[in-house]
Amino acid sequence: MSQTVLTEVDQTDPGGTLDVRSSRMRRLAVSSTLYIGLALLALIATFSAFSPGAFTSAYNVRTVATDASVLLVVAVGATFVIATAGIDLSVGGVLVFSGVVSVKAMDGVGGGSGAVYLGLLVALAAGLGWGIVNGLLVAKAHVPPLIATLGSLGMSMGLAQLVTDGADLRGVPGGLVDQLGLGRLFGVPWLVVIAAAVTVVGMVALNLNRFGTYTLAIGSNPVSARRAGINVDRHLIKVYATAGLLAGLAGYLNLARFATTTIAGHNTDNLQAITAVVIGGTSLFGGVATVLGTVIGVFIPAVLENGFVILGVPPFWQQTVIGAVLVIAVFLDQFKRTKNANR
Amino acid sequence: MVTLEPLLEVRGLRKRFGHVEALRGVDFVVHPGEIVALVGDNGAGKSTLVKILSGALQADEGEILLDGAPVRIPSPPAARALGIETVYQDLALAPALGTAANLFIGREMLRRGLLGRAGFVDKSAMRDSATASLERLGVRLKDIDSPVSDLSGGQRQSVAIARAVTWARRVVIMDEPTAALGVVQTQRVVDLVRRVRDSGVAVVLVSHNMPQVLELADRIEVMRLGARAAQFRAGEVTGGDLVAAMTGATTVGGTS
Numbered sequence: 125m126s127q128t129v130l131t132e133v134d135q136t137d138p139g140g141t142l143d144v145r146s147s148r149m150r151r152l153a154v155s156s157t158l159y160i161g162l163a164l165l166a167l168i169a170t171f172s173a174f175s176p177g178a179f180t181s182a183y184n185v186r187t188v189a190t191d192a193s194v195l196l197v198v199a200v201g202a203t204f205v206i207a208t209a210g211i212d213l214s215v216g217g218v219l220v221f222s223g224v225v226s227v228k229a230m231d232g233v234g235g236g237s238g239a240v241y242l243g244l245l246v247a248l249a250a251g252l253g254w255g256i257v258n259g260l261l262v263a264k265a266h267v268p269p270l271i272a273t274l275g276s277l278g279m280s281m282g283l284a285q286l287v288t289d290g291a292d293l294r295g296v297p298g299g300l301v302d303q304l305g306l307g308r309l310f311g312v313p314w315l316v317v318i319a320a321a322v323t324v325v326g327m328v329a330l331n332l333n334r335f336g337t338y339t340l341a342i343g344s345n346p347v348s349a350r351r352a353g354i355n356v357d358r359h360l361i362k363v364y365a366t367a368g369l370l371a372g373l374a375g376y377l378n379l380a381r382f383a384t385t386t387i388a389g390h391n392t393d394n395l396q397a398i399t400a401v402v403i404g405g406t407s408l409f410g411g412v413a414t415v416l417g418t419v420i421g422v423f424i425p426a427v428l429e430n431g432f433v434i435l436g437v438p439p440f441w442q443q444t445v446i447g448a449v450l451v452i453a454v455f456l457d458q459f460k461r462t463k464n465a466n467r
Numbered sequence: 468m469v470t471l472e473p474l475l476e477v478r479g480l481r482k483r484f485g486h487v488e489a490l491r492g493v494d495f496v497v498h499p500g501e502i503v504a505l506v507g508d509n510g511a512g513k514s515t516l517v518k519i520l521s522g523a524l525q526a527d528e529g530e531i532l533l534d535g536a537p538v539r540i541p542s543p544p545a546a547r548a549l550g551i552e553t554v555y556q557d558l559a560l561a562p563a564l565g566t567a568a569n570l571f572i573g574r575e576m577l578r579r580g581l582l583g584r585a586g587f588v589d590k591s592a593m594r595d596s597a598t599a600s601l602e603r604l605g606v607r608l609k610d611i612d613s614p615v616s617d618l619s620g621g622q623r624q625s626v627a628i629a630r631a632v633t634w635a636r637r638v639v640i641m642d643e644p645t646a647a648l649g650v651v652q653t654q655r656v657v658d659l660v661r662r663v664r665d666s667g668v669a670v671v672l673v674s675h676n677m678p679q680v681l682e683l684a685d686r687i688e689v690m691r692l693g694a695r696a697a698q699f700r701a702g703e704v705t706g707g708d709l710v711a712a713m714t715g716a717t718t719v720g721g722t723s
Contacts, residue, residue: 337572349561349573351555353543411564
């Protein structure tokens with residue numbers, strides 16, 4: 125972002141206080157999440173009005189939330205990556221790879237009761253490993269994130285298919301599916317509970333912890349972050365590692381949900397996650413991020429798809445609408461930045 | 468002139484980039500509580516000297532003395548640990564973060580106890596401390612939480628200077644602090660630089676703006692071709708003298 129255009133004489137502001145215009149700009153920046161939240165509420169209200177019985181039924185709400193939970197876990201990680209002005213295209217591959225090695229491990233020990241914990245550890249470790257690879261490529265080898273993570277997407281997906289010969293593994297322990305995939309806590313599906321917990325941790329880390337400050341500082345201006353004594357390389361590795369770890373967790377949750385590795389089902393996970401993050405108000409250019417916005421950004425496509433299906437609108441409209449919303453979200457972000465840079 | 472022990476002294480500093488000798492044994496002094504201007508034509512070696520003092524570059528030869536004791540400045544954090552802060556020409560702020568967050572970037576105040584050890588930041592303490600810092604320097608901002616990208620150029624420069632001053636115990640180096648500013652904003656920054664000096668921190672002012680140098684500096688050091696060309700006390704020198712020293716029309720000038 126340009127900081128160089130500062131020549132304007134501050135006539136409106138001789139006393140050194142901010143003028144009204146800039147406060148308004150700021151509110152706009154803060155409120156893009158608010159607007160998108162209102163849009164989601166409007167969608168929910170519309171679908172509820174058109175189809176009160178089906179759309180708002182406990183079953184339907186549960187289904188939408190459960191469907192969204194795996195993507196949400198991935199998207200929280202993507203929020204941090206995008207906040208550094210980076211991108212992670214590898215999540216779908218890492219998710220599948222983690223699921224595959226997790227099943228292999230659980231199979232290997234005979235699928236006893238301890239196997240599900242081993243499976244979780246293996247999935248998390250696999251995701252973390254790929255995340256560290258991404259981080260090292262971006263921070264140390266200076267491979268642009270787009271290419272680094274496109275490469276690890278291919279590698280992780282390819283290796284997963286090599287291990288399985290391209291056919292889905294079905295050895296997911298029944299206990300995992302019953303307890304985690306179908307189980308509920310006080311009526312709330314466990315998958316939703318876990319996704320919500322990840323979201324809360326993400327919010328706290330972004331807003332209250334130094335981890336978030338460093339992430340935003342690096343996304344704003346990596347040179348200034350380095351001059352300020354922040355170890356930029358190490359922090360970038362941490363951010364990509366976190367995104368990988370969450371993709372590994374998502375791989376495990378995915379096993380619990382579908383009882384199989386769903387190898388062919390994750391080719392667009394990366395784009396869905398990026399779409400959700402950007403719609404939610406996190407800036408693709410780094411430095412501005414909101415985890416709450418990401419939650420909303422995950423649910424807008426999910427609610428649209430579900431609502432269209434219930435109303436009998438061809439579901440292809442969902443893709444069309446989301447595509448347009450994505451472009452508008454990035455346009456508004458650009459618009460805001462140009463405005464600010466020209467002040 | 469030299470009545471006080473120099474705060475910062477540079478002796479015979481040399482720096483070579485390939486075949487180019489950017490610094491050819493430069494000497495430079497900063498006394499406590501003064502604004503010393505560092506002037507010179509493009510390529511005179513000002514930026515190289517400033518980068519060495521702020522830890523971004525290492526000298527090939529020569530020594531740096533701080534309070535009379537030789538020091539090494541291997542990195543920007545090392546410079547800051549010695550009490551030397553730099554305000555870079557491109558500000559080096561994080562535009563999306565607020566003023567308080569920028570003031571404390573890389574040096575966040577953490578909460579007490581276990582939370583602090585886990586990296587949780589104490590936002591209200593930082594806000595209070597930032598408010599106090601800005602007030603002391605006479606920098607007025609309406610909203611200390613709004614992102615610095617919302618601030619005007621002069622306000623941003625004030626935040627950058629306030630950050631340096633908040634942490635500097637000895638010297639603040641300012642590289643062209645008003646180069647990109649309008650008239651009113653420039654005056655505000657000039658006043659701020661004086662208040663920094665009055666607070667007891669020495670200021671090294673790198674500038675091409677001769678009228679400003681003459682107005683603001685207590686002392687002026689002129690560099691030419693990687694070495695000290697002249698030293699002047701403010702009030703004993705004209706813009707013409709400076710230009711003459713910068714261009715080599717006079718080789719030694721003023722008091723030394």
